[in-house]
Amino acid sequence: MTAKNFVFRETQSVMPPKMIAAIVLLLLVVTGLFAYIYISQEFFGRPVGEHSIDSHWALIIFSATALLTVYVSRLKIITRVDEEKLTMSLGVIGKRKFLLDTIQDAKVYEGNAAADFLGYGYRIAIKQTGYIGRAEKAVTIKIRDHKRELVITTEQPKDLLKALKPDE
Template identity: 75%
Template sequence: MPKKIIIAIVVLLVIVMGLFAYIYISQEFLGKPVGENSIESHWALVIFVVTAILTYYVSRLKILTRVDDKNLTMSLGVIGKRQFALDSIQSVKDYEGNPAADFLGYGYRIAIKQTGYIGRGEQAITLKIQNHKRELVITTDNPEELKKALENSSQG
């Protein structure tokens, strides 16, 4: 994701955290009564903690791409880990277009003929993988380096 969008999301989540922290503190420590349209203090605390965890995760979110001797490993942060054997990759080519616009967003995306790991990188490569109906699109800051790593690992 572009850095500006991540900053905007983190700021919004911090504002939400602040509101629920205020509700919790005002009810528990300042002794203000729970109004008709307010939530109980324990729920405010739960929402605050969940929002804090979500804020931390979003601020650290990135797509990880690893190439070793046998596999290409893709993951979205700590979730969504997938491995592809290097010998199953039939072709590697540059992606034409804007991946974020074509896939309507960032993250793990599924389109009609393609699956994408769409991140902050503005450039991407497309992999045709044996026994997969969809091509795999991977965004990267340096597509030539990723293509070279895939070619070197599959040959060695």
């Protein structure tokens, strides 16, 4: 297996670090509460009250919030361009690949992508799909046989455009 030579690679946060820290802290508190419910019922033999949840549900919710905490704390938009394709991903999910041959046009996005898409992350608008991160600049890409244009925020729009159109 050979290593890919990336013409362009960028990783950008979806949320500000302080917001990520606040969300992780909130999720840790919720995780702790459900862990306490589970431990008190299973190991200390405390009875389940009439308005309480059973210990197996507490364990399931604890596990789900713990996994969500890990996912949110590592959430990043990854943009990669190699010799053949553009690859976009949002953390471990949402990976999409576009062949460079199918790109009809690419240009600098006019406006504020985060405001136009009403937030950060993977966004869908009427005529556009966006990978919107913390970068203030963006690139719009028109792809053959796709109804929506692709909008990608980036700190280096000129480098991304150059990687997408190497022959120009």
